[in-house]
Amino acid sequence: MNREKVNKKKTPRVMPDVSEYIRLYKEQNYPIRDIATHFQVSVSTVYHAMVASGFNEFRPRHSRLSHTRMSKEEQAIALYQTGMTRTAVVQKLNISAKTLNKVLEKHGIPIRYGVDLVTSAKRAAQFNKAYNDCQLSLRETAELFGVSHPIILRELKRNGYPIRQNVDSKNRPTFKLKHKLGGAVGIPVPKLTPKQKERRQILMRIRQKQEDKQKLNRLKKYSRAQEYWQLVNEGGLSFEEAGKALGVSGQTIQRIIVKAGIDISAITLREKEIALKEEQAIAQKYWELYSKPMSLDEVGALFGLSDSTVRAVLLRHGYEIRKRGRIENSDRNQAKPRKTKSQRNKRQAHIPSEILQATGQALDMLISNIKPNKSAF
Structure with missing residues (x-):
């Protein structure tokens, strides 16, 4: 039995050198968890062994990437x-553009x-002809070439062309799309120079392009509203x-349909009928x-x-509804006309005869003392 126990005892595991942990961690970029899995030990064993050897160059937690993956910095350079x-x-x-520039400068990559x-230079010459020669605004020039006005401004500045600046009353630069294509009603249009005619044609082209774009947008919005209306009206x-x-939200659907001029009163009535049936x-x-x-309080509590x-x-x-022995919403609860109260027989007051006699004598004396007024006759 003792021999069997001796034979069953496991041979002691030979621990690897700590320098092997450090080499894999620093040179091969292994995380501690992968090192522990490789040597079949716990993570705490690897970590405490490295700390005990005096190693303190641990990476931050967010940068502990697997050795099989490239870091973000390496990925950025490779891409x-x-x-x-x-x-x-x-x-x-x-990542930010500033971070990428720093990484490229750090590794000496041009x-x-x-x-x-x-x-x-060619583009700027075309922009300058429309902007300075034909006196278009930045936004009008951008509309003509189909780009944004900051691109026009950047190209003109890069090639040394002058930039006009309109200033409003608050000393702020303004870039407004204003163009007058003719005189007032009844006033003849003055004769235009060739440069003015060219500018007029360009502006008319820009306006036509804007109108076509607006029509196309309206058509797209209307067709989209029709699709939404079919879902709501025909789809139920x-x-x-x-x-x-x-x-999207239901309010967005409703707003697009109403904005396209589609009558939604039928849907509103249908929703009201559904709500009434539910109620x-x-x-x-x-x-x-x-x-x-049951009482109303008990029903409400349920x-x-x-x-x-x-x-x-x-x-x-x-x-x-029952209320204080009566029923609300019923004929019995309607107001009834009030009945006049029967008058009770009142007792006659008893006045002594002496008082009546004295009162009569006083009245006779008053009448005898009153003199008739002649002016009254």
């Missing part, structure tokens, strides 16, 4: 060297500037249900409980409502 632009690298790795000076969906199906079903449930009989809310719903749908 940029394959020919990707800095904007594409920044969007792919979700930054490519995608400006072709010949092409830039509510605005909220149609919004969930299309990934009638709820009132029926309240009435079934109330007629058991549904988490106040007694006044239950009362209002029942009265709205014509149900009778």
Whole structure:
């Protein structure tokens, strides 16, 4: 038995040298967890062994990447060297352009500037002809060439062309799209110079392009509103249900349909009818409980409502309510005309004869003392 126990005892594990941990951690970029898995020991064993050996160059937690992956810095350099632009690298790795520039400068990689000076000069010459020669504004020039006005401004400045600046009353630069294509009504248009005619044609082209763009946008919006209306009207969906199906809110669906000039009164009536039917079903449930009989407070407590809310719903749908021995909403509860009260027989006051006699004598004396007024006759 003892021999069997001796044979079953495991041979002691030979621990690797700590320098092997440090080599894999520093040179091969292994995380501590992968080192522990490789040598079949715990993470705490590897960590405490490295600390005991005096190693203190641990990486921050957020940068402990696997040795099989490249760091973000290496990825940025590799992507940029394959020919990707800095904007594409920044969007792919979700880093700032400033960070990418610092990484490239740190590793001595020259930054490519995608400006072709010949092409830039040609474009700037075209922009300058429209902007300075034909006296178009920046926005009008941008509309003509189909680019944004900051691009026009940048190209003109890069090639040394002058920039006009309109200033308003508050000393702020203004870039307004204003063009007058003719005189007032009844006043003849003065003769235009060739340069003015060219500018007029350019402005008319810009205006026509803007009008076509607006018409196209209106047509797109109307067709989209028609699609929404078919879902709501023919499909029998509510605005909220149609919004969930299309990934927008129900109010957005309703606003687009109304803005396109489509009448939604039928939908509103339908929604009101549905709401009325739902409320009638709820009132029926309240009435079934109330007629058991239960009090309004008890019915409201079952549904988490106040007694006044239950009362209002029942009265709205014509149900009778018990109140102080009477029933509301019934003929018996109507006001009745008041009856006149029967007058009781009043007792006659008893006046002594002496008082009556004395009162008569006093009246006779007063009458005898009054003299008749002659002017009255």
